[in-house]
Amino acid sequence: MTKNNEQIITVDGQYQPNVVEFNQGEVANLTFKRVSDRGCLGAVQSHDLAFSADLPLNEAVTFEIPTDQSGEFEFACGMDMVKGKIVIK
Numbered sequence: 001m002t003k004n005n006e007q008i009i010t011v012d013g014q015y016q017p018n019v020v021e022f023n024q025g026e027v028a029n030l031t032f033k034r035v036s037d038r039g040c041l042g043a044v045q046s047h048d049l050a051f052s053a054d055l056p057l058n059e060a061v062t063f064e065i066p067t068d069q070s071g072e073f074e075f076a077c078g079m080d081m082v083k084g085k086i087v088i089k
C-alpha cells in the first residue's frame with residue numbers, strides 16, 4: 001500500500017492493489033486499468049463514493065475521489081462480488 005495523490009489499480013481478475021490510501025483534503029485521482037478479461041471486472045462501482053464506469057480492456061479510467069471525509073470506502077465489480085477499499089485519512 002502506497003500513499004500518493006495518484007493511485008493506479010491494475011484489474012486482471014482481481015484488483016491490484018485492492019486497498020489504496022489517500023490524504024484527506026487533497027486532490028485524489030484513482031485510475032483503473034483493466035489488462036485482462038479474466039473474471040467479471042468489466043465494470044467498477046462504488047456505492048460509498050457514488051462512482052461507476054465500464055472498464056474497457058487496456059484503457060485507463062480515472063476517477064477523482066472526494067477526500068473531504070476520512071474513512072474507508074468500498075468499491076466493487078458490477079455484481080458487488082470482487083471488492084476493494086479506498087482509505088482516506
Ligand SMILES: [Cu+2]
Nearest residue numbers: 040077079081
Ligand atoms: Cu463481478
